Amino acid sequence: MKKALILVTNDDGVMAPGIRNLVKFMLELGEVVVVAPDKPQSGMGHAVTITNPLRLEKITVEGGHDEYSCSGTPVDCVKLAVNRVLKRKPDLLVSGINHGANSSISVIYSGTMSAAIEGAMESIPSIGFSLLDYRFDADFTQAKKYIQQLASNVLEHGLPKGICLNVNIPAVKKTEIKGLRVCRQARGNWEEEFDFRKDPRGKDYYWLTGRFALHENSNETDEWALANQYISVVPTQFDFTAHDLIPEIKKWQFDAE
Numbered sequence: 001m002k003k004a005l006i007l008v009t010n011d012d013g014v015m016a017p018g019i020r021n022l023v024k025f026m027l028e029l030g031e032v033v034v035v036a037p038d039k040p041q042s043g044m045g046h047a048v049t050i051t052n053p054l055r056l057e058k059i060t061v062e063g064g065h066d067e068y069s070c071s072g073t074p075v076d077c078v079k080l081a082v083n084r085v086l087k088r089k090p091d092l093l094v095s096g097i098n099h100g101a102n103s104s105i106s107v108i109y110s111g112t113m114s115a116a117i118e119g120a121m122e123s124i125p126s127i128g129f130s131l132l133d134y135r136f137d138a139d140f141t142q143a144k145k146y147i148q149q150l151a152s153n154v155l156e157h158g159l160p161k162g163i164c165l166n167v168n169i170p171a172v173k174k175t176e177i178k179g180l181r182v183c184r185q186a187r188g189n190w191e192e193e194f195d196f197r198k199d200p201r202g203k204d205y206y207w208l209t210g211r212f213a214l215h216e217n218s219n220e221t222d223e224w225a226l227a228n229q230y231i232s233v234v235p236t237q238f239d240f241t242a243h244d245l246i247p248e249i250k251k252w253q254f255d256a257e
Helices: 015-025 076-085 104-108 113-120 142-155 221-228 243-250
Strands: 003-011 031-037 057-059 066-070 092-099 126-131 163-169 179-181 186-199 205-216 231-237
Touching: 003 015, 003 076, 015 031, 015 092, 015 126, 015 142, 015 186, 076 113, 076 163, 092 113, 092 142, 104 186, 104 205, 113 126, 113 163, 113 186, 113 231, 113 243, 126 142, 142 163, 142 231, 221 231
Parallel strands: 003 031, 003 092, 031 066, 092 126, 126 163, 179 231
Antiparallel strands: 057 066, 163 231, 186 205
16 A cells, blocks of 8 residues: 655744654655754744745754645745645644643744645645643654544545644643643633843834733533643644624624615
């Protein structure tokens, strides 16, 4: 049988520990090709590069599979992989493993999840993985079993067109993970603050800070699952339309031209 073709990318950079672990996990499931940013691209969301040339460099790694570093964003990486690198559409796209959470509203800002969403837009079954641990030496092997099970299930069953999975993993020991919980995105937002500073030349600048504010405590959400030591799995789509509101807005009165 033809081996599954798996495209691996991320937003922390091609040499980040998270993606190095994810590559190892995926090599046990199929043929792997990596196209990932040459430097960290966290918080880039669904940005694409349109004012600068994109550079793609083949790099040498252990294992014999093909890997490329890209000068652009995570979405650029997916677009280049599909249009220039791969000889056929991949059977699966996996993005991550991100250093830090991408739960709740963070999915909007996440380069990790934007790569997965771009995959879904290309009709590629896609998953974004994130670990709630920002440390460089974080243990990414603790959820290997669950990551491989999710990837295997998506390879076997596929995903509906336009849907990807947002998977977040709590930063606990392997023995403390209670399992997977399929849930919805929690309602919350980032309450930003801008720390005012001066550089050595006396010029003003600002440093973004803030905190995450959770607006509910429902046991149906990703934030609840993570707080209770479950891996959260949220089916995610790129269609932002508020379909339920369409009939109501159609009732509004508008003046004719």
